[in-house]
Amino acid sequence: MWAKERHQRILSMLAANQQVSANDLAEMLNVSRETVRRDLVDLAESGQVDRVHGGAVLPEPRSEQPFRQRMTAQLRAKSEIARRAAALVQPGQTLFVDAGTTTSIFARELAKLSGISVITNSLDVATTLQGAGRQVLLLGGRMAADVPATVGELTLAEIWRFHADVCFSAPVAVHPAKGAFFYDLQEAEIASAMSAQAPRSILLADHSKLGETSRVRSWEASEIDVLVTNKAAPSEQLAAFRRAGVQITTPDDHGHSA
Template sequence: MWAEERQQQILTLLNSHSRVEADALAARLNVSRETIRRDLKQLEAAGLIRRTHGGALVGPSISEQPFRDRLVARIAEKEAIAAAAVDQVKPGDCCFIDAGSTTSAFAKALASVEGVSVITNSLDVAVALRTSPAANIEVLLLGGSVGREAPATYGVMAIEQAGQLRADLAFISPVGIDPVAGASYFDLAEADMARIMLKHARRRVVLADASKCNVVSRMVICPCSDIDVLISDLADPVPFRQAGVGEVIQARPIQSGQAVSKSRRRS
């Protein structure tokens, strides 16, 4: 087993139990205690855990800014990411889209694509797609309880409905994405929704501006190896490609008098 795989399993266990013992990890992963010690040291250096005598605890969680604050932050970067994400969609595709400020920007750009179907829990996404004069898109809004923070539906009803559906693509915008930990959310309901969308989509796309890269929040939903495409304005895509992301697309913000520049990198 590669070090990255062991470390991902350690993080998964910590998300479930909050604390792990080094001896138990060594036995579970069939490696020496010294190997586990090195893994824990590397995870601590990355800011993902806190080592203790004989084991480790969950590291500091990265929380989210209020949704309305996020809507007006890093707008140029999100628009560049949204424009690159539209290139992933062709007429006739069905897409899952979760709730977030970046996916809201994506929905506005997606309105120009003809004959697309969208399944979403985001009220902002649904409104953007249905009110655009250029849109010819079928929108299915998942039912459920409306969240207190983001204008979106969550809970058992929304998850059950999403679980009965299938899509060609899933577009999610997590709180953080890290080469070792993978994609993560702060809110558990948002994490559950993103996880079910990824599970039932043929192709999985993460939209994350550079401020979210190399960041870990409290609920990891998948490793990088489960992500088909990462679209971001990040400067260095190499660690994410090495971690197993199928394709990294670097979306550059629009400069005055220039078009969006997109650099595709394949593993």
């Protein structure tokens, strides 16, 4: 079993039980305690767990504002990002778009385009894009508690049935060394599955999310193809992402990625 798969199983077990022991993990994963220790060190360094004597617990959650309140946060930045990201879409493409406040605003820009297909778990995105000139598929599944979106095993199973040209995702944090993060495990799983079913992954993240981490890592920095951010993004952060091999595009770019 690869380390990434072990990490996901550890996080899933933590999500269900709030805490895990190293002995239980070693038995469940069929690996040595030393391997478990290294896994927990990696997860702790990325901010996804807190190590305690004999095992690990979930970090103290940073409270996340309700979805509708987050829609108005960094609104100008998100609008800049949405316009720039829509300019990357080519006629005839099929897109995966996950659920988030930034992707909800991105959908308003996509609504100005025609000849595209969009597969999404976001009710906001699907509602915004319904109409002539576009094909829209809303993924089935269980309704999330605090976000207008479908999540869970049924949603994941549906994602695996499709292949798209591009995955657009809006994580809550993106770090040039540690990767992209979500606050919620199920949202992270959706983003990972969509990314796996598209050859190109484009992340939408405003300057406040750069260099940050959150509870659950969705993918490594090396798996990010393009990061779309706003003009206020610090140059040192952008340089760090470029060194990690991530293409950067901002509203200052005119038709190309740096």
